[in-house]
Amino acid sequence: MPFGRPCGLRLRSKLERCIERILLIATAIAAVAIISILLLLAYFCLPLFTSGELGEVFSRRWQPFAGSYGILPMCAGSFAISLLALFLAFPGAVAICFFVHSLAPAPAAGLLKTLVHFMTGIPTVIYGFVSVFLLVPLMRDWLSAGTGFTLLTAAITLSLLILPTIVLVFQARLERIDPTLTLASAALGFTPIEQVRHVLIPASAQGLLVAAILGFGRAIGDTLISLMLAGNAAQFPVSLFVSIRTLTAHIALVLATDSQSMAYRSVFAAGLVLFLLMGMINLLIQRIGRADNEKTYEKDR
Amino acid sequence: MEKVVTNPAIVVEELCVEFSGKTVLENVSLTILPAELHVIIGPSGSGKSTLLRAINRLNEFFPNCRTSGLVRIRLDGHLVDIYARDAPPLPELRRRVAMVFQTPAVLPFSIEKNMTMPLKVTLGLRGGELRERMEWALRQVGLWDEVEARLLDEATTLSGGQQQRLCLARALALGPQVLLVDEPTASLDFRATETIEQLLVDLKDRYTIIAVSHSLSQARRLADRLWVLREGRVMQQMNRRQLQDAALFQEIIDNIF
Numbered sequence: 001m002p003f004g005r006p007c008g009l010r011l012r013s014k015l016e017r018c019i020e021r022i023l024l025i026a027t028a029i030a031a032v033a034i035i036s037i038l039l040l041l042a043y044f045c046l047p048l049f050t051s052g053e054l055g056e057v058f059s060r061r062w063q064p065f066a067g068s069y070g071i072l073p074m075c076a077g078s079f080a081i082s083l084l085a086l087f088l089a090f091p092g093a094v095a096i097c098f099f100v101h102s103l104a105p106a107p108a109a110g111l112l113k114t115l116v117h118f119m120t121g122i123p124t125v126i127y128g129f130v131s132v133f134l135l136v137p138l139m140r141d142w143l144s145a146g147t148g149f150t151l152l153t154a155a156i157t158l159s160l161l162i163l164p165t166i167v168l169v170f171q172a173r174l175e176r177i178d179p180t181l182t183l184a185s186a187a188l189g190f191t192p193i194e195q196v197r198h199v200l201i202p203a204s205a206q207g208l209l210v211a212a213i214l215g216f217g218r219a220i221g222d223t224l225i226s227l228m229l230a231g232n233a234a235q236f237p238v239s240l241f242v243s244i245r246t247l248t249a250h251i252a253l254v255l256a257t258d259s260q261s262m263a264y265r266s267v268f269a270a271g272l273v274l275f276l277l278m279g280m281i282n283l284l285i286q287r288i289g290r291a292d293n294e295k296t297y298e299k300d301r
Numbered sequence: 302m303e304k305v306v307t308n309p310a311i312v313v314e315e316l317c318v319e320f321s322g323k324t325v326l327e328n329v330s331l332t333i334l335p336a337e338l339h340v341i342i343g344p345s346g347s348g349k350s351t352l353l354r355a356i357n358r359l360n361e362f363f364p365n366c367r368t369s370g371l372v373r374i375r376l377d378g379h380l381v382d383i384y385a386r387d388a389p390p391l392p393e394l395r396r397r398v399a400m401v402f403q404t405p406a407v408l409p410f411s412i413e414k415n416m417t418m419p420l421k422v423t424l425g426l427r428g429g430e431l432r433e434r435m436e437w438a439l440r441q442v443g444l445w446d447e448v449e450a451r452l453l454d455e456a457t458t459l460s461g462g463q464q465q466r467l468c469l470a471r472a473l474a475l476g477p478q479v480l481l482v483d484e485p486t487a488s489l490d491f492r493a494t495e496t497i498e499q500l501l502v503d504l505k506d507r508y509t510i511i512a513v514s515h516s517l518s519q520a521r522r523l524a525d526r527l528w529v530l531r532e533g534r535v536m537q538q539m540n541r542r543q544l545q546d547a548a549l550f551q552e553i554i555d556n557i558f
């Protein structure tokens with residue numbers, strides 16, 4: 001052997017220290033990037049706070065040429081579209097999960113899983129594109145909803161986009177539930193439906209919440225669908241059939257077309273709102289995750 | 302009352318069970334008589350739990366499992382082939398042929414809900430009847446005094462032995478005809494073991510009981526009929542009389558283990 005043992009050990013610890021250092025640097029870069037984004041946003045938003053324009057930005061009217069720069073309609077639009085998409089996608093996603101987990105025969109379950117995985121791979125723009133030709137005319141002609149570019153059109157499409165997210169997250173949670181739980185409830189004489197209803201749903205309640213929140217976050221963060229399909233009118237979502245604009249679409253639109261100072265600043269306010277919202281969502285999920293890990297019925301405690 | 306020995310409660314014939322093509326039970330044939338306590342012993346991995354699960358078709362929970370052979374159980378007076386096409390539906394079969402697992406499988410709910418929820422869901426019991434049944438079953442396993450004051454605590458906060466008895470009580474409460482118990486005293490102390498052993502002896506007139514045991518002395522104490530399993534085969538069957546003969550018992554056991 002060319003190396004004695006101590007030499008090999010020293011070599012290994014050197015390598016380990018090197019890897020450790022690389023990981024530390026990578027972590028530092030990521031942390032610095034996130035903090036600088038936050039600082040940058042805060043810096044650009046600072047004039048809003050100091051000059052008292054804050055009220056103007058968080059007001060109800062967006063009419064840049066008349067000097068109104070309110071982003072509240074966009075906040076409301078973002079919430080409306082995300083909640084609606086979640087409302088549409090969640091029951092289906094949860095049903096798919098339980099079906100795959102305990103009701104479906106193996107081939108059907110496999111097929112559904114493959115389909116959902118395939119859905120995650122479809123680029124967002126394809127969803128938007130297909131909807132423009134499929135859903136928009138349907139809305140326009142059947143429901144005579146104006147141009148067809150409405151809150152509902154975008155929400156339906158968005159629900160397809162977030163469905164796989166919810167399915168994958170909840171599926172992972174379900175799989176972490178100890179299989180002896182299902183075995184035990186089968187041994188008690190529960191039908192598969194009763195097993196789902198009386199054992200699996202209560203045992204996975206936290207997972208349901210996490211999946212819903214993540215789905216909501218994904219919907220809030222999406223830009224393309226609302227930009228392509230929601231009509232982008234800066235108004236409050238008073239019905240399912242009005243055009244609305246989301247915060248994300250607002251940022252994209254203003255950055256692409258406008259450069260007036262106040263309009264620009266409203267973009268940063270919108271960015272800050274989104275950033276804080278996502279931060280809150282993440283915190284919430286972490287907190288739920290911690291509470292969840294304390295429960296003992298999951299396999300990997 | 303005289304025992305009618307020609308009236309078997311369960312007949313297992315040439316039962317074979319495979320997991321992913323690996324044979325776990327091979328040509329197992331047994332006849333289980335009513336009002337006797339049947340005990341299965343055998344080395345770890347010999348297929349004892351698998352044999353119990355074959356009797357309430359719980360092996361089918363594992364998709365890689367294949368079962369062949371015949372299992373007939375007396376339900377409402379008739380011997381029913383439980384693997385036949387016209388057999389009772391699985392949930393009903395499992396309600397009548399209750400099983401208590403080797404490792405206690407409490408549901409992630411309170412002690413009370415562990416007892417009452419299955420009664421509500423499968424038997425539709427409500428109100429006072431529900432409470433009565435729960436108390437009766439918990440008393441049977443000697444758990445009532447220990448949990449009476451903490452019925453609303455999570456069942457997982459109970460000790461291993463208490464959980465084991467809770468699971469037994471839960472099975473009893475459902476009023477099965479056959480009781481399959483997989484090492485019911487594995488994690489119990491001396492006193493609780495005594496309670497459960499006595500319970501099994503008391504219950505054997507009312508239920509057909511098949512118990513798996515790891516303890517040779519316990520098997521000798523309890524069994525009216527004993528089967529020794531090794532590598533998926535029945536190596537030996539012994540009745541009460543043969544079990545009394547300590548030397549014979551020891552010799553047989555030494556040969557097999």
Ligand SMILES: Nc1ncnc2c1ncn2[C@@H]1O[C@H](COP(=O)(O)OP(=O)(O)OP(=O)(O)O)[C@@H](O)[C@H]1O
Binds near residue numbers: 325
């Ligand atoms: N779900 C399963 N999938 C694959 N193999 C299994 C499964 N269940 C049991 N086996 C195998 O079948 C054999 C018998 O298992 P079983 O649990 O019946 O043994 P046992 O006699 O109860 O052992 P122990 O005394 O340790 O509980 C073992 O080799 C085990 O690996």
Ligand SMILES: [Mg+2]
Binds near residue numbers: 349350403483
């Ligand atoms: Mg076992």
